[in-house]
Amino acid sequence: MNERILKVERLGKSFKDKRIISDISFEVHRGEIMGILGPNGAGKSTTIRNIMGIMYPDEGSIHFHGNSEIPRHKIGYLPEERGLYKNVNVMDILLYFAELKDYPQKKAKKRALEYLEKFGLAGKENTKVEELSKGMGQKVQLIAAIIHEPELLILDEPFSGLDPVSQEVFKEEIKELAANGTAILLSSHQMNMVEELCDRLFMIHRGKKVIYGEMEDVKREYANFKCTIIGDNPEELLRNIPSVHRVESKEDRAILYLEQDVHIPTWLRELPVELNVYELIIDRVSLHEIFIDIASDKNMIVKEGVKYA
Amino acid sequence: MRNSWKVAKWELKRNMKNKSFIISLLLTPLLFIVFASFPTLLEKLEGEPDSENVTVYVKDELNLFDDIDSLVKSQDLSWKMEEVTGDSKKILKEIESSENQAYVALTDNAVKTGEVKVFTSNEMPDTFSSEVQFLQEPLRQVKFDQLNLSPEVVQSITKGIEIKSEEASTQTDSGSLNPSDKQSADDSSMERIIPGAFAGIVLFSIVMTGMMIFQSASQEKKEKVAEIVLSSVTPGDLMQGKIIGYFILGLVQVGTWLLLVVPIAAWRYELPVMEYLFVPELLLLLAISIAGYLMFAAIFVGIGATVEDMTATSNFQGIVMMLPFLPLIFLGPILANPSGIIAQVATYFPLTSPSILILRLSLLDEWPWVEIIIALVILLASIWLLMKLAGKVFKTGILLYGKNATPSEIWKWLRY
Numbered sequence: 162m163n164e165r166i167l168k169v170e171r172l173g174k175s176f177k178d179k180r181i182i183s184d185i186s187f188e189v190h191r192g193e194i195m196g197i198l199g200p201n202g203a204g205k206s207t208t209i210r211n212i213m214g215i216m217y218p219d220e221g222s223i224h225f226h227g228n229s230e231i232p233r234h235k236i237g238y239l240p241e242e243r244g245l246y247k248n249v250n251v252m253d254i255l256l257y258f259a260e261l262k263d264y265p266q267k268k269a270k271k272r273a274l275e276y277l278e279k280f281g282l283a284g285k286e287n288t289k290v291e292e293l294s295k296g297m298g299q300k301v302q303l304i305a306a307i308i309h310e311p312e313l314l315i316l317d318e319p320f321s322g323l324d325p326v327s328q329e330v331f332k333e334e335i336k337e338l339a340a341n342g343t344a345i346l347l348s349s350h351q352m353n354m355v356e357e358l359c360d361r362l363f364m365i366h367r368g369k370k371v372i373y374g375e376m377e378d379v380k381r382e383y384a385n386f387k388c389t390i391i392g393d394n395p396e397e398l399l400r401n402i403p404s405v406h407r408v409e410s411k412e413d414r415a416i417l418y419l420e421q422d423v424h425i426p427t428w429l430r431e432l433p434v435e436l437n438v439y440e441l442i443i444d445r446v447s448l449h450e451i452f453i454d455i456a457s458d459k460n461m462i463v464k465e466g467v468k469y470a
Numbered sequence: 471m472r473n474s475w476k477v478a479k480w481e482l483k484r485n486m487k488n489k490s491f492i493i494s495l496l497l498t499p500l501l502f503i504v505f506a507s508f509p510t511l512l513e514k515l516e517g518e519p520d521s522e523n524v525t526v527y528v529k530d531e532l533n534l535f536d537d538i539d540s541l542v543k544s545q546d547l548s549w550k551m552e553e554v555t556g557d558s559k560k561i562l563k564e565i566e567s568s569e570n571q572a573y574v575a576l577t578d579n580a581v582k583t584g585e586v587k588v589f590t591s592n593e594m595p596d597t598f599s600s601e602v603q604f605l606q607e608p609l610r611q612v613k614f615d616q617l618n619l620s621p622e623v624v625q626s627i628t629k630g631i632e633i634k635s636e637e638a639s640t641q642t643d644s645g646s647l648n649p650s651d652k653q654s655a656d657d658s659s660m661e662r663i664i665p666g667a668f669a670g671i672v673l674f675s676i677v678m679t680g681m682m683i684f685q686s687a688s689q690e691k692k693e694k695v696a697e698i699v700l701s702s703v704t705p706g707d708l709m710q711g712k713i714i715g716y717f718i719l720g721l722v723q724v725g726t727w728l729l730l731v732v733p734i735a736a737w738r739y740e741l742p743v744m745e746y747l748f749v750p751e752l753l754l755l756l757a758i759s760i761a762g763y764l765m766f767a768a769i770f771v772g773i774g775a776t777v778e779d780m781t782a783t784s785n786f787q788g789i790v791m792m793l794p795f796l797p798l799i800f801l802g803p804i805l806a807n808p809s810g811i812i813a814q815v816a817t818y819f820p821l822t823s824p825s826i827l828i829l830r831l832s833l834l835d836e837w838p839w840v841e842i843i844i845a846l847v848i849l850l851a852s853i854w855l856l857m858k859l860a861g862k863v864f865k866t867g868i869l870l871y872g873k874n875a876t877p878s879e880i881w882k883w884l885r886y
Contacts, residue, residue: 210697213700213701214701214704215697215700215701215869233701233702233703234702236701238697238698238701239698240694240697240698240701242694242697243694243695243697243698244693244694244695245693245695246484246689246693246695247689247693248484248488249484249487250487253483253484253487257476257480258698258699258702260476260480261473261476261477261699261702261703262702302698305698306698
């Protein structure tokens with residue numbers, strides 16, 4: 162296991178009578194990308210704001226390298242709600258953020274130019290921020306978050322509002338940073354990105370942990386097989402097929418969620434003969450579907466989660 | 471504190487690089503000069519061609535023509551004197567049909583009745599009626615001569631009687647009726663007014679810059695930079711940095727203005743501004759104006775953090791923005807009586823106290839030290855309290871995106 166950079170323990174926070182998050186515990190290690198997932202309002206940003214010291218938790222503790230003092234200049238942060246001062250130069254604002262982090266100005270300038278070049282913004286350093294397109298602005302924000310070579314980088318919805326090309330640029334950069342030893346905490350609700358990028362993930366719903374673990378383990382544990390059958394079948398018939406955990410049917414399309422330890426060839430052989438099959442697809446539940454399930458309170462995963470916890 | 475300086479430096483740099491700030495910085499004193507000199511300029515344009523052309527016909531039965539002529543020359547009046555004799559009707563007719571002509575009949579009868587008739591054309595320069603008053607002096611002399619009065623008597627009459635009101639307290643200080651004292655009193659009032667006016671300008675300008683704090687805090691919110699900045703510094707640092715930054719900006723502004731305006735004022739009005747400006751009293755006045763700045767800065771930075779959309783500001787925030795102009799209400803009564811009860815109340819009330827104190831200290835010869843000290847204590851306590859409250863509002867408000875805070879929300883934050 163890699164060196165532990167950030168440790169969050171039993172974090173809890175309420176606003177007035179409303180409980181936003183409770184009992185949140187996870188760790189982020191050097192060189193890994195750790196994903197926090199959850200639907201809107203689940204408490205992702207609140208968790209992150211507590212780590213950044215923008216809010217103070219009511220309970221629980223946060224440790225950085227084992228210290229409860231959070232050294233802000235060693236953390237890079239790209240908030241979800243982000244912007245830049247409008248009527249200033251790109252370079253000026255980058256240097257200001259570097260200065261706030263106590264990073265030497267000369268080095269900051271060099272790094273800023275390198276990154277601008279890397280992100281296809283070469284020659285834009287003296288452009289006013291208000292003249293940049295939205296995508297360019299977001300690239301500048303990412304540079305601002307990493308200009309001081311942080312040990313821990315926290316990205317809150319880094320891909321929101323990006324076009325596919327820029328998304329790719331961001332993804333590559335995040336991978337590269339992790340490969341160079343930066344610990345990265347990334348929150349998102351874009352499952353495909355998370356699936357591709359993250360080494361581990363923490364799924365949160367209504368302020369509580371739902372899933373926490375290695376991406377591979379999570380997939381193995383939760384991403385069960387599902388069978389999509391197109392054809393006109395009574396729901397009663399489908400539900401009585403062995404090893405079927407749940408049935409979702411809509412018109413002539415039915416999705417059978419299978420139990421975890423199902424053996425597919427055996428299961429296929431046991432299908433009732435009267436089944437009307439126009440098309441049959443067997444694949445695994447994607448992270449995306451797990452997410453949708455949680456967000457729409459179908460509780461399938463929650464039950465499973467409890468079982469495996 | 472180190473982080474505050476970084477923020478302050480940034481705010482300073484950001485504004486100094488901003489073209490519109492630079493333009494307004496240079497334009498304001500220019501406008502000031504233009505507005506100050508425009509009326510006199512206009513007057514000159516209007517007045518000059520008229521006043522040069524006044525022709526005064528004098529019917530001289532008293533042999534005063536030469537005296538008057540020399541008086542006209544010494545007083546630099548633009549009169550053209552002409553002595554006439556004989557029938558006045560012909561002259562009057564001529565005057566009636568032309569412009570800028572006058573007819574003065576200096577007759578024995580005029581001296582006797584004490585009424586000199588001056589006939590003028592319809593079109594005359596506005597200043598003529600006051601200019602013509604100087605004829606009183608030589609005519610009175612003629613009257614005195616006719617009455618055979620001795621020079622002593624004449625002097626005694628012409629001195630007249632002056633009625634002077636004075637407070638009992640000044641009488642006990644020293645006899646202040648001789649002319650040299652009067653001279654120094656004039657001097658000392660200048661000595662007071664110039665530093666007072668200076669401190670007033672400082673206060674005004676810093677309060678105006680303080681309003682830029684409001685914009686800056688609101689912008690921070692609108693442009694959603696606050697969270698990025700707050701990941702590096704505490705809300706307290708950010709707030710302090712803004713207050714310090716705009717304070718320095720205000721000083722830069724005053725400095726620039728003075729650099730442009732003082733030499734011109736000194737040259738045009740021949741005031742030894744510098745000499746009057748650097749007196750010990752200036753220090754206290756400046757301290758008061760800085761205190762005033764800190765108070766309004768705290769209010770503005772706090773309120774600014776609650777406002778995202780300037781156009782949708784509620785009445786509440788609008789009223790707060792008007793607070794610096796509150797002292798204007800008391801201006802009249804205080805000018806009438808700088809030691810009155812209204813003046814005292816306004817001195818103790820923190821929102822009006824900085825400007826009212828400066829105003830009163832410029833007007834009063836004798837500084838009411840007890841009042842000054844009480845007012846300063848109240849002022850400092852209010853600054854401390856307002857800074858605390860502003861900190862609370864700022865901390866929560868700056869991160870509340872997407873809407874303006876309502877007064878009831880702000881009240882909740884204050885108690886939280």
